[in-house]
Amino acid sequence: MQSQTSNYGLDAPGVVRGFLIGGPALVITGLLLSRYARSADYHPAVTLGNTMLCTGIILFLESLLMLASSYYGKFRARDRLIQSLRLQGSENILDVGCGHGLLLIGAAKKLPQGRAFGIDLWSQVDQGDNSREATLENARIEGVGDRVEVRDGDMRKLPFADATFDAVIANLAIHNIRSREGRREAIREIARVLKPSGQVALMDFKHVAQYAADLRTSGLPNARVSSASFWIFPPVRTATGTKSNA
Numbered sequence: 001m002q003s004q005t006s007n008y009g010l011d012a013p014g015v016v017r018g019f020l021i022g023g024p025a026l027v028i029t030g031l032l033l034s035r036y037a038r039s040a041d042y043h044p045a046v047t048l049g050n051t052m053l054c055t056g057i058i059l060f061l062e063s064l065l066m067l068a069s070s071y072y073g074k075f076r077a078r079d080r081l082i083q084s085l086r087l088q089g090s091e092n093i094l095d096v097g098c099g100h101g102l103l104l105i106g107a108a109k110k111l112p113q114g115r116a117f118g119i120d121l122w123s124q125v126d127q128g129d130n131s132r133e134a135t136l137e138n139a140r141i142e143g144v145g146d147r148v149e150v151r152d153g154d155m156r157k158l159p160f161a162d163a164t165f166d167a168v169i170a171n172l173a174i175h176n177i178r179s180r181e182g183r184r185e186a187i188r189e190i191a192r193v194l195k196p197s198g199q200v201a202l203m204d205f206k207h208v209a210q211y212a213a214d215l216r217t218s219g220l221p222n223a224r225v226s227s228a229s230f231w232i233f234p235p236v237r238t239a240t241g242t243k244s245n246a
Contacts, residue, residue: 006138008100009130011070011172019063026056065233073231074171078106080229081169081201081238090114091166094193096155096186097121097173101135101148107169108144116144117165119153123176156185160193167199172236174211175204183207184214191218196245203229203238211239219243 010016034049081103087093090113095104098118108116122130132150139148153159155170156177168190177183190200200220202211208225215223223241 004141006105006141007129007134008074008102008138009070009134010067011074012066016063016066016070019059019066023056023058023060023063026052026059028056030054030056062233069231069233073233074102077203077229077231077236078102078171080231081171081203082106082110084201084240085167085169085199087111087114087167092164093117093167093169094119094158094160094165094190096158096168096170096190097176098135098150099130099171099173101138101150103169103171104135104148104150105139105142105144107167108139108147109142111147114166115147115149117160118148118150119155119158120150121152121154156182156189158189158193162192163195163198164193165198166195167201168194169200170202170204172204172232174202175206180210183210187211187214188218191215191220191243194220194243196243198243200241200243201238202240203232203236205232205234205236208237208239212241215239215241 030049030052033052034046037045037049087110089111091111092114093107093116095116095118098104098120101118104116104118118135122132132152135150139145151159174183174186177186194200200215212223212225220241220243223239226238226240228235228237
């Protein structure tokens with residue numbers, strides 16, 4: 001009987017495929033244009049061809065970095081984030097924008113007496129084949145199906161009571177809210193459902209300083225931003241903090 005393997009998806013699949021196809025196409029077009037322009041002694045077209053060549057190389061290299069991030073690097077970043085929480089094993093944890101369950105299931109493995117909750121809108125733009133069923137299947141394959149619960153929902157209106165969770169985590173999720181006010185609403189909701197002395201760790205490649213600032217005004221006065229991590233591409237930083245007891 002063939003063993004099953006969990007699948008945490010390709011991040012930003014449309015971008016990766018576009019770069020993989022568009023990069024080489026630009027390289028070939030640039031080379032052909034430069035060669036023709038040199039033979040015709042038309043220097044502006046030579047410059048354009050060289051620009052297309054360089055751009056194509058950069059796009060192709062970025063696609064390779066994003067593939068490495070999706071299939072290797074993000075697991076290393078995940079492990080470091082969860083390790084930083086210093087879990088005791090009985091906590092309740094929420095993963096906002098959980099996707100295929102990368103953080104959700106990684107946390108559940110550290111919670112033999114606890115429970116990990118995930119919430120998502122299941123966008124197909126940021127991860128291919130993204131669905132509640134795929135996440136639950138990953139949890140089953142990883143042996144933590146009994147301590148994982150996944151719900152449909154918007155992180156700006158979390159369907160949980162105040163002070164429900166010991167920790168709230170996120171990876172490359174909150175930036176998908178386009179408006180500044182919308183991201184602020186999500187941070188306020190995260191702080192609301194967090195217990196006193198609860199922890200937050202929000203990993204993203206942009207807006208991270210905003211997250212920390214909003215956490216500080218939402219009851220986590222020590223919220224701060226980590227240095228860049230290059231395990232994920234584009235590089236990410238993490239907003240962390242602890243909710244005050246007041």
